[in-house]
Amino acid sequence: MPDVQALVNEFLFKLKKRKIEGSQATARQTAVLLRSVISQQRIPYTHQAAALIDAVKAVGERLVLANPVELAVGNIIRRVLHIIREEDLSLTSVAMAGLDLSAVSDDEDETDQDDHPVLSAAAVAAASRNTLRPPSLQTLLEDLPDSAAVPHSSSSGGDSEGKSKSADKSSRSRKLKHDVIEAVNELIEDIDTCHEQIAEQAVEHIHQNEVILTLGSSRTVLEFFCAAKEKKRSFRVFVAEGAPRYQGHLLAKELVARGLQTTLITDSAVFAMISRVNMVIVGAHAVMANGGVIAPVGLNMVALAAQRHAVPFVVLAGSHKIAWTLEVEQALHFFMLSTQHLIMYHQNWSACLSQTQEDTIHLMCTG
Known part of the structure; x- marks a missing residue:
């Protein structure tokens, strides 16, 4: 050993x-x-x-x-x-x-x-x-x-x-x-088995001919949608691309490969499309003790649009993602990464940071 x-x-x-x-x-x-x-x-x-x-x-x-x-x-x-x-x-x-x-x-x-x-x-x-x-x-x-x-x-x-x-x-x-x-x-x-356990509840949340909006790429969300499709649920998914890392492109390709009706939209089109959406389903990096979530950048904008139009906002996360801390600012400080894959450095003294996660207020989350 x-x-x-x-x-x-x-x-x-x-x-x-x-x-x-x-x-x-x-x-x-x-x-x-x-x-x-x-x-x-x-x-x-x-x-x-x-x-x-x-x-x-x-x-x-x-x-x-x-x-x-x-x-x-x-x-x-x-x-x-x-x-x-x-x-x-x-x-x-x-x-x-x-x-x-x-x-x-x-x-x-x-x-x-x-x-x-x-x-x-x-x-x-x-x-x-x-x-x-x-x-x-x-x-x-x-x-x-x-x-x-x-x-x-x-x-x-x-x-x-x-x-x-x-x-x-x-x-x-x-x-x-x-x-x-x-x-x-x-x-x-x-x-x-956390993904399978969450996917078992897909039929209870996704109904026939619904329109769902999501952001970024999440395996939990992917398995959730695929489980609903296996139960003969017919629905359509709008995927926000999630600039600047464009993780939504990966999720859209996987959903299309699984045979789901998928439409990729820009982040700026979220507010225009939210009125046609029945539900917002997203994944999260962590769920805080007060009910807020730490998720990819851009999710707070989606949550604000969903709150404005009274659209249910559902977060999918396993029990291992439930955190006890309330120090969101301290946690978000560590999500600052290098931007070398986004922009080119022309001078040696240039210094830029790219935030990968942000906090979403718990009052905007319904599940």
Whole structure:
């Protein structure tokens, strides 16, 4: 198994160089890396959850600083931390329930003391420990009848008690790590199937002979439209080109290749076309805590036009894109990229920035 530190350094390099494109791919690789960190982390007998949380936080801080633009990284880290706390609380609740059941059984056994021989303190302690311990070969071997019970000295009883406690703690630590890894696997599966889960609701939103407007290129939107077409929905899509990067051209070509009625329009024609549109469906880079979205440049203009003409404005995003932060200005600062692919530099001291994402006010979004 590769060293976890090497995996972390490799992923940090990819984040810094922006070699991973898309929030879904970033979120999935983050979850896979954290799963490796958890599986290879050695945890003590006490404070197992705290040890896992500290390990995940140490790696998470480095990942977030490597590329602050990808908010999905921080979202997945917080999800994993929440999973660890939930699983630890679940194991604690189960242990407390086991103690309550053992106390009830002890009370019932006291009423039958006249019918059974009196057991030694060591035997009673061993029996109570067996009820709390999970099934194992050692537990089965120690579950002997009273006639085969051999008296032990106090020192041997103390040693067995210490061994049982250490075994209980070791089994609990293994159980915690196993449950956390299983929950992280479910999170990875949820990320892998996010497009399919969103596309299943396409029929509920897109109706027959509707006209839909979208902007830019989004795989979630593409799968959403294709799912509606597979359900025999007939509709037309207007795609705004999304200058200056013209991502709408890519989406329009893919929609035409899938057999959808598609019309490519300029960004300046959005306000003129919005009155003929039944719904606006777009993708987003992130969904903020206040309901606003961070999306490609030009979406705020589309949202204003939709609000002016009372057109429903629907945003499609997976759960890994839901961010907790409200510091939109700080997040947008990192979306400033070079313009060398847009304009030519004629002087060495020229400096230009191109914004790739912008914030859309949450009051303009209806879904």
